[in-house]
Amino acid sequence: MAPALSYGPLFCDLDLDKPGRRIGEILLTHSDNIHCYGTIPIPITVIKGGDGPTVLLSGGNHGNEYEGQILLRRLINILESKDVNGRLIIMPSLNFPAVKDIQRVSPLDQGNLNRSFPGAPDQGPTKAIAGFITNHLLPIADYGLDLHSGGAHANFVNCGFLCACDDPVLHKKNIKLAEAFGAPYTVVSPLGNTADGYDPVAHTMGVPFLSCELGGNCGSSVETLDVGWRGILGFLVETGILNENHTLIQQIENRKHGTRYLMAKDHHANVMATHSGLMEPLVELGDVVSAGQPVAKIHSMHGALDIVQTAKSSHDGIIAIQRTGCLVETGNYVCSVYSEIKHDALISLVE
Ligand SMILES: [Zn+2]
The missing domain is CATH 2.40.50.100 (RNA polymerase II/Efflux pump adaptor protein, barrel-sandwich hybrid domain)
Structure with missing residues (x-):
C-alpha cells in the first residue's frame, strides 16, 4: 500500500498507485466554531488500469461553478479501471468548503483557490489545498484539465481556456489539448496573467494543462453539459488514456473538431x-x-x-x-x- 499523503492540515490515505477504482477523501483539519474536532472531506477518486499516463481532472475550483462538478461525477460513475490506459485522478469539488457554501471562494478564509497556487502549508485552508495539489498531484501528472464556469456574475461562451506559457513546446501541447477539447471557442490568456493560478503553476512544472469555461450564472444546461462532456472525452482520447474506439467515444457521434481562438486585445476589452x-x-x-x-x-x-x-x-x-x-x-x-x-x-x- 502506498504511504499516506500529508500537507499542512491535509491528509489522504487513498492509495493512488494500486490498480482499480477507489473513491475517497482528502481530509482537511480546520478548527473554528463549526468545525472544531472534525475534518472536512474533499472528494478524490482514482481509476487506474494498464500502462499509460496520469491525468488530473478537477471541478469546483470555484465553489459555485457546476458543470465540472456534475460531469466528473458522471465520469466516475461510468468509467472502470478496465477502460483506462493509465491513471485518472479526479477531484470533482476541489475547493469543497466553497462548494458547500455555494460561493466562489472559501468561507473558511475567503481564499480564492485559483489565486492560491503554488500554495503553502501554514497560510490557511485554501493555500493548503493548492499546496497539496502542487506537492503531491502535479508531480505525478502527465496532463491536467480544470473545469470552470462563469459563477455568480458571468456567463461565458462555451470555451476552452488556454493560458499562454513561455515554453513554446509546452504551449503547442496545450494548444493540442484545446483542439481536442473542441469547444466552439478557446479563450487565450496572455503570458504573465494570474501567475498564482492552477494552470500557470502546472505549466511551470512542465505539465500540459487546460481549463475551460462553460456557461455560468450558478447553474448548468443541457447545452453547456454537452459541450463539457464532449470536451472531457476528446481530452482523454488526446492524452491516450481513453481509446478512440471506446464505446463512450462512439456514443458522441458527430464530435466537432476545431475551435475559434479569442483573446482580449487590451484592457478596454472589458x-x-x-x-x-x-x-x-x-x-x-x-x-x-x-x-x-x-x-x-x-x-x-x-x-x-x-x-x-x-x-x-x-x-x-x-x-x-x-x-x-x-x-x-x-x-x-x-x-x-x-x-x-x-x-x-x-x-x-x-x-
Ligand atoms: Zn472558476
Missing part, C-alpha cells in the same frame, strides 16, 4: 459600468459587435426617464463574457469583447 444603476443588455453572448456599438444601457435607479450610461464596445469583436443580473455598480464589468486570433498568431504569442 466594457465597464461608469455609473450605478439597472443594466439593460443590448447584445447576446457570441454576438459580433463593432467599435462604438452600444452593448448595454444603464438606467438610473431613481428616475424612470434617465439613462445614465450607454456602454459601448471599444473595438470590433465577439461578446465572450456577459454579466448576469441587472444591478450594476460603478466599476463593474458589463461584458467582454474579445478578438479572434488565428492559429499562427497563437503559436507566435510565446516565440
Whole structure:
C-alpha cells in the first residue's frame, strides 16, 4: 500500500498507485466554531488500469461553478479501471468548503483557490489545498484539465481556456489539448496573467494543462453539459488514456473538431459600468459587435426617464463574457469583447 499523503492540515490515505477504482477523501483539519474536532472531506477518486499516463481532472475550483462538478461525477460513475490506459485522478469539488457554501471562494478564509497556487502549508485552508495539489498531484501528472464556469456574475461562451506559457513546446501541447477539447471557442490568456493560478503553476512544472469555461450564472444546461462532456472525452482520447474506439467515444457521434481562438486585445476589452444603476443588455453572448456599438444601457435607479450610461464596445469583436443580473455598480464589468486570433498568431504569442 502506498504511504499516506500529508500537507499542512491535509491528509489522504487513498492509495493512488494500486490498480482499480477507489473513491475517497482528502481530509482537511480546520478548527473554528463549526468545525472544531472534525475534518472536512474533499472528494478524490482514482481509476487506474494498464500502462499509460496520469491525468488530473478537477471541478469546483470555484465553489459555485457546476458543470465540472456534475460531469466528473458522471465520469466516475461510468468509467472502470478496465477502460483506462493509465491513471485518472479526479477531484470533482476541489475547493469543497466553497462548494458547500455555494460561493466562489472559501468561507473558511475567503481564499480564492485559483489565486492560491503554488500554495503553502501554514497560510490557511485554501493555500493548503493548492499546496497539496502542487506537492503531491502535479508531480505525478502527465496532463491536467480544470473545469470552470462563469459563477455568480458571468456567463461565458462555451470555451476552452488556454493560458499562454513561455515554453513554446509546452504551449503547442496545450494548444493540442484545446483542439481536442473542441469547444466552439478557446479563450487565450496572455503570458504573465494570474501567475498564482492552477494552470500557470502546472505549466511551470512542465505539465500540459487546460481549463475551460462553460456557461455560468450558478447553474448548468443541457447545452453547456454537452459541450463539457464532449470536451472531457476528446481530452482523454488526446492524452491516450481513453481509446478512440471506446464505446463512450462512439456514443458522441458527430464530435466537432476545431475551435475559434479569442483573446482580449487590451484592457478596454472589458466594457465597464461608469455609473450605478439597472443594466439593460443590448447584445447576446457570441454576438459580433463593432467599435462604438452600444452593448448595454444603464438606467438610473431613481428616475424612470434617465439613462445614465450607454456602454459601448471599444473595438470590433465577439461578446465572450456577459454579466448576469441587472444591478450594476460603478466599476463593474458589463461584458467582454474579445478578438479572434488565428492559429499562427497563437503559436507566435510565446516565440
Ligand atoms: Zn472558476
